[in-house]
Amino acid sequence: MPKVAKQLSDRAVAAIKTEGRHAVGGVAGLHLRISAGYRGWILRVTVGDQRKDMGLGAYPAVSLQQARDKARRIHDDLRNGQVPISPKVQQRTLIASKAATEKSFRWCTEEYLKTKSSEWKNAKHRQQWENTLDAYAMPHLGLVSVSAIDLPHILACLEPIWNTKNETASRLRGRIESVLDWATVRKYRSGENPARWKGHLDKVLAAPGKIQKVEHHRAIPVDNMPSFMQGLRTRAGIAARALEFLIHTAARSGEVRGALWSEIDFDKAIWTIPAARMKAGAEHRVPLTEAALKLLVEMPRIESSNLIFPGTKGQQLSDMTMTAVMRRMKATAVPHGFRSTFRDWAGEKTNFPRELAEHALAHTLESKVEAAYRRGDALEKRRQMMQEWSNFISAPSHTP
Template identity: 60%
Template sequence: MGALEVSRITRRGMNFVGGVAGLGMNVNADGSRSWVLRARVGGIRRDMGLGGYPDVTLAQARDSARAARAQMKLGLDPIEEGKSLRSALIASRAAAITFTKAASLYIETHEASWKNAKHRQQWANTLDTYAKPEIGSLLVRDVELPQVLKVLEPIWKEKTETASRLRGRIESVLDWATARGYRSGPNPARWKGHLDKLLPAPGKIAKTDHHRALPYRQIGEFMARLRQAEGVGARALEFTILTAARSGEVRGARWSEFDLDGAL
């Protein structure tokens, strides 16, 4: 049967056209026509759709039918193979999120555990300012070492502390993305055994400005003045000096941790 004869098929149901065993044109109740390959796969009769007519020509339908028959000879089920490919495509699209989206989801997931809104703002600001222009629109699965270095190298020596924090934040976002199945493989932003071989250690290039220390000979005069000051802050500082406690422990202290009668 040729292309002209195929164009004249109107009988409802399956109309075999020859050229490839089992290839036919199926005419639906509404008059629409489509190509179907009828074959037995694993002892079961299967009808495999090959597309609608006239979008798919007779020649194209025969080529597709021959390819399907070739798969069957190899013991494959072309219908199931097609389902697997479609499923893989859907899964791939679902996993295709950008670095910016991944960063947003990471912050959304973890911000409840952060101490204050300022910390969240710092996270968002550094990523928006430095990472987003370079890798924000990339799929998170495509972020690799060259892209990470492109973000970090321009600011590594001039803004070392910011760059170091930014590296850690990129690493955290990529680790999260890996755990969620959005990417695979080693984290290109990890420091130990990786970026530490490519970038100088922050401590070796960052200038540290220490707070001025009070000369120890002036501590008596200072303590006398401190006791004159009112407020919780003054008492906390006095307590810190007298006990050599860490400032974070003092700021977070609770009354339940003190035994005033026992002076503990």
């Protein structure tokens, strides 16, 4: 072990100006090294059969007493059979360790989206996530480490819009909760999720059902459908035919706009919509009525596109094209509202079971028991119902 030099005082150490190593005493092997203007602490120790120098920090940022304390701890480690690590290496290791585990909410969101967005049906879903979080969460959480996020951070995001934009706020809460759950599984945070609703936020925020005004899609009254259809049939253009097909099939706008010729079985009069294009993620078969089949037979085909209702450049119609047709007809409704009109017709003017109408609309059954027992898709029963619907809306209008 190196000899212990004469123990210098703080004043004596401060007075050292010449370059080189200067033993300061108090702890064996402790030196002040001066080189090219740099003044720092060096501890020379023997590890095994090798000598090594360990940096203890710059002087005077690390005082004489602090240097001696660090040196003594290293000697203690050696006596206990531990390989000493220099404070500088320890600091670098600590920083690297923190960098590996301390992740910001923004970083976690980006990684979560990379992981999960492949499960979503289209890029629009991811864009909705990003837009909501960017607008309402990132200003409060973006740079905050996920390990530090707690109730006050969540409320800062939610409270300003909870009463005025409750649907958006509710989705925002769920998305923040998902990102934080992901961060917990990845060991970037621990403890309860501060964005959870049940037993937590439900104690400090009003229930959505109490404050949210449900705005139903504007729909044309059932009894006005024959006159509306009569006017629609006089309209030229692919968008008008797409809207007419949508009404006969009670389908969603996206399902119709994305409909392909390859999905139509003319012999069996069935339109099979693949699971990837269905909201519930399950294949849906639509029985085609006589009017729906006639419409398809009369539709022109474009060799370069498999779409039944292509846009001007062969691409899928935009989600506003059918709405534009209705606006030109002065109709105070939206395309999705025809599904509500169909449901009202089935409930008010027919004896068809509720479940049959719900199946025609491709709604997911709320009752898990009912869903488990319904093995088939009641295609032929639905065919009869859809034909009666088609007959009803195609009847001559008696409006003067």
